[in-house]
Amino acid sequence: MLPLALVFVWQTWGVITGNPRTPVPTRVVAAALQLIESGELPLAIVQSLGRVFAGFAIAALLAIPLGLAMGSFRRVERNVDPLVESFRPIAAIAILPLAILWLGTGTPAAVLIVAYAAFFPIVVNTVAGAKRISPTLLRAAATMGLNRFKVIRTVVVPGALPSIGVGLRIAMGVAWTAIVAAELAVGAKAGGGGSGGIGQMMFVFYAYSIELNRIVVCMIAVGLVALALDRLLRGGLRFFMPWMAR
Amino acid sequence: MAISSSSRFGTVIAYVRTMAVFIAVWWAVSVWTSNLVLLPTPFAVIEAIVDLARDLELFVQAGISLGRMMISLALASLLAIPLGLLMGLRRTLDDIVDPVIELLRPISGIAWIPLALFIFGIGNALPIFIMTYAAFFPILLGTVAGVRGVDRGLIDAARTMGVPRRTIVTRVVVPAALPSLLVAVRLGVASSWTAVVAAELIGAPSGLGYAVEWYRELLMTPQVMAFIAMIGVLGYLTDTSLRALAQRFTPWAADARRM
Amino acid sequence: MSEAIKLRLENIGKRFDVAGAARTIAVQDFTLDVAQGEFLVIVGPSGCGKTTVLNMLAGLELPTSGTVSLNGRRITGPGPERGVMFQDYALFPWHTVWGNVEFGLRHGPAGDGLDAAARERRVRSHIDLVGLSGSEGKYPHQLSGGMRQRVALARLMANEPAVLLMDEPLAALDAQTRIILQEELLRIWGQDRPSAERRTVVFITHAIDEAVFLADRVAVMTTHPGRLKAVIDVPLPRPRDDATRAQSQFQALSQHIWGLIRDEAYRATVT
Numbered sequence A: 001m002l003p004l005a006l007v008f009v010w011q012t013w014g015v016i017t018g019n020p021r022t023p024v025p026t027r028v029v030a031a032a033l034q035l036i037e038s039g040e041l042p043l044a045i046v047q048s049l050g051r052v053f054a055g056f057a058i059a060a061l062l063a064i065p066l067g068l069a070m071g072s073f074r075r076v077e078r079n080v081d082p083l084v085e086s087f088r089p090i091a092a093i094a095i096l097p098l099a100i101l102w103l104g105t106g107t108p109a110a111v112l113i114v115a116y117a118a119f120f121p122i123v124v125n126t127v128a129g130a131k132r133i134s135p136t137l138l139r140a141a142a143t144m145g146l147n148r149f150k151v152i153r154t155v156v157v158p159g160a161l162p163s164i165g166v167g168l169r170i171a172m173g174v175a176w177t178a179i180v181a182a183e184l185a186v187g188a189k190a191g192g193g194g195s196g197g198i199g200q201m202m203f204v205f206y207a208y209s210i211e212l213n214r215i216v217v218c219m220i221a222v223g224l225v226a227l228a229l230d231r232l233l234r235g236g237l238r239f240f241m242p243w244m245a246r
Numbered sequence B: 001m002a003i004s005s006s007s008r009f010g011t012v013i014a015y016v017r018t019m020a021v022f023i024a025v026w027w028a029v030s031v032w033t034s035n036l037v038l039l040p041t042p043f044a045v046i047e048a049i050v051d052l053a054r055d056l057e058l059f060v061q062a063g064i065s066l067g068r069m070m071i072s073l074a075l076a077s078l079l080a081i082p083l084g085l086l087m088g089l090r091r092t093l094d095d096i097v098d099p100v101i102e103l104l105r106p107i108s109g110i111a112w113i114p115l116a117l118f119i120f121g122i123g124n125a126l127p128i129f130i131m132t133y134a135a136f137f138p139i140l141l142g143t144v145a146g147v148r149g150v151d152r153g154l155i156d157a158a159r160t161m162g163v164p165r166r167t168i169v170t171r172v173v174v175p176a177a178l179p180s181l182l183v184a185v186r187l188g189v190a191s192s193w194t195a196v197v198a199a200e201l202i203g204a205p206s207g208l209g210y211a212v213e214w215y216r217e218l219l220m221t222p223q224v225m226a227f228i229a230m231i232g233v234l235g236y237l238t239d240t241s242l243r244a245l246a247q248r249f250t251p252w253a254a255d256a257r258r259m
Numbered sequence C: 001m002s003e004a005i006k007l008r009l010e011n012i013g014k015r016f017d018v019a020g021a022a023r024t025i026a027v028q029d030f031t032l033d034v035a036q037g038e039f040l041v042i043v044g045p046s047g048c049g050k051t052t053v054l055n056m057l058a059g060l061e062l063p064t065s066g067t068v069s070l071n072g073r074r075i076t077g078p079g080p081e082r083g084v085m086f087q088d089y090a091l092f093p094w095h096t097v098w099g100n101v102e103f104g105l106r107h108g109p110a111g112d113g114l115d116a117a118a119r120e121r122r123v124r125s126h127i128d129l130v131g132l133s134g135s136e137g138k139y140p141h142q143l144s145g146g147m148r149q150r151v152a153l154a155r156l157m158a159n160e161p162a163v164l165l166m167d168e169p170l171a172a173l174d175a176q177t178r179i180i181l182q183e184e185l186l187r188i189w190g191q192d193r194p195s196a197e198r199r200t201v202v203f204i205t206h207a208i209d210e211a212v213f214l215a216d217r218v219a220v221m222t223t224h225p226g227r228l229k230a231v232i233d234v235p236l237p238r239p240r241d242d243a244t245r246a247q248s249q250f251q252a253l254s255q256h257i258w259g260l261i262r263d264e265a266y267r268a269t270v271t
C-alpha cells in the first residue's frame, strides 16, 4: 500500500514543482524502456555481472579451502589469521587506487576489487563453520577409522556448509556493491573512457548529460540485481543442503 | 586463567611472526621489481606514514572522515532506532513501512552517489548522506529484530505487575533489545565506513578516500598505502571500541558480541 | 578353558583440568579385564565416569595414569575394530538414515572389499533389523529420539566391529521396543554361538534389569571419584529370552546390584 502511495505522491509532487527533467515515475519508466530497448542497460548489467561472477569465483576458490584449513588445523589458523584480520578492516574500495595503478582501469582491476571484497566474509564464515562442528561427529568419524583428511572431506565440509552458505550470501551482496563502487570510481576518475558496466553508466549519465531519470533507472536496476543474486544464491544453497530445516 | 594468558602470548608471537614474514616477502618482491611507483618497499611506506603524521595531514584527513562518520552515525541512529522500536512494537506500522524498506534496502548507498552528487554537489553533504543511508538499514533491521526477540514472558510479567505501557517500553523492551541493538550499530558503522571511502573518493574535497585518490594521481604510492593503512586501522579501532562499549553496557550478553 | 583377554584396563586414572575451575577426578584406580566374546555391562549413578571409561576404551580420551590395551597392544587412538555408539547418537545431520548407516562402509575401512551391491545389502539388512524400513530417506531432524537411537545402533552394527562400545544405547526407547531390541542385540552379538565367535561388548546403562538381562558380568561403579565398586557375575543361562526375566535368580541379582548403588543413587538425587 504505502509504496504505491509514495509513488503517487512522488509523481504529483514532481510534476507540479519540477522542470521536465525532474525524475518522476512515468518518466523513469519511459527511460527504462528506452534503455532496455537500446540494449544499453542489459549490456551494462551483463558486463557488471561478469566481473562479479569472476571475482566471486576467485574469492570462493581461495577462501573456502583456506577457511577449511584454518578451521581444522590450529597451526594454520594461528599463522594465517593475523593476515586475514589485518586486511579485513580495509574496505575494498580503498584498494581501488592501487588496483588501478597495477591493473589499469579495465576489467582486471574491477575483478580484483570484487575478489578482495568477497574473500573476507567467505573466509570468516568458513572458519567459524568448521570450528562449530560438533566434536562428537568428528569423534564418530574417527571411531569408524577415517583419517584426518577423510574426516575433513566427509564431516567438516558438509558440517561447515550452512555457515559457508551464509558467507557466500554476504559475499555476493558485498561483491555487487563493490562492483558498482569500482565502476563508478573508475568512471569518475578515468572519464568516459572507462570499461563499462552499470556503475560507469550511471556516472556517465551524471557527468555528461545529467539524465536524472536514467540514473534512477540504474539505481533500481542495481537494487533488482542485488535481490535476484541473493534469491539465486539462497535457492542454490537450499538445493545443496536438503537437510536444513525450513 | 593460566591457559588463556599463555595462549594469548602465543597469539601475539604468531602475529608478529606472520607479519614479519609478510613484510619480508613484500620487501623482497619490491626490491626485485624495483618499481617504486607500482610497489614501494615497506620502509618507504613507513617513511610516508611518519612524514604524513608529522605534517598532521594523516590525522587531519582521518579526523575529517571520522567526523563525517560520527555525524552520519548519529543521524542514522536518530532515524532508525525510534522507527525500529515503533516497528518492532506495532505490527501494523511494520506492515506498512516494511515494504518500502525492502524496496530501498537492496539499492546500496554507493548506487546513490550519482544522484546525490547532483543534489548535493561535492562537499560534506554527499558523504554524510551516503554514510547515513548505508548505516540506516542495518541499524533499523537490528532494532526491529531486537524488539521482536524480547521474551514475551518479560513483558507479560511487567504487565501483571501493573507497570504502565510507556514504562514497559523504557524499562523492559529497550534493555532487553539493547544487545542486538548494539550489534546493529556496529554493523551499521562497518557498512558506512565502507561507503565513506567510495563517497570521498568520488565526491568530497577532503577525507581519507579523497587523500588516497589525490596521491594516486600524483603517483605517490607510499602515501596511497599510508592512507589505505589508516582506513584499515580506523575501521578496526572503531569496531573494537564499539565492542568494548557493548561489553560495558550489556555485560550479560556475551553471545551477541561474538558475531 | 581360560579365555583370551581382549580388553584390559590397568590402574586407570583420568583427571580433567579445566581452566579456572577445580580439577575433576573422573576415574581412579580402575582395573578390569574384558574377555573375548564377553558381554560386560557397566552401571553406576550419573556422573560417575562411565562415559569416560568407554571413551578411553575407544581411544577418544587417553588416561592420565595407567594403560588401556586391546589384545596386549596399548590403545592410543580410535580404530575401526572398536565401534562406538555415542550417548547423544552423533548422527550426521546432512545424511539421511541410509547415508548415516552407510557412512562407515562408504568412507571407512569397514567397507574395504565390499562392492556397491554388497554394501547396499548390508545397509538394507541393518535398517530392517532396527525396524526403520520406510524411513531410509529421512534426515535425523525428522526422526523421533528413539528412531535416532536405532539409526545409531544400525550404523554401529553395519560396520561389524570386533568390539562394540555402547553408551546407553537403548535409553531413549519406549519399554516395549527396548525389550525387543535387547533380545535382538543378544542375537546379533551371537548368544547362540561359542564365545570365540562372539563380539566383545562393553555396554553402559542406567537400568539394572537391562544390565542383568544382557550381561555376562556387571561392573558397578561409584562416584566421586569414579571407581569400580564390584563386579557381579551373571550366571543366567543363554540364550536368554522373556522367561529369563521371570527367574528368581534374575530378581535376586537385580536386587543385589540395586543394593550396591542405592545409597549413592539417593545421595546423588538428593544433593
Ligand SMILES: Nc1ncnc2c1ncn2[C@@H]1O[C@H](COP(=O)(O)OP(=O)(O)OP(=O)(O)O)[C@@H](O)[C@H]1O
Pocket: C016, C017, C018, C024, C025, C026, C044, C045, C046, C047, C048, C049, C050, C051, C052, C053, C087
Ligand atoms: N571433557 C570434560 N571436561 C571436564 N570434566 C569432564 C569432562 N568429561 C567428563 N567430565 C567429568 O567427569 C565426570 C564423569 O563424567 P562421565 O561423562 O564419564 O559420567 P557418566 O557416568 O557417563 O554420566 P551419565 O550417566 O550422566 O552419562 C563428571 O563429573 C564430569 O563432569
Ligand SMILES: [Mg+2]
Pocket: C050, C051, C052, C087, C167
Ligand atoms: Mg555418560
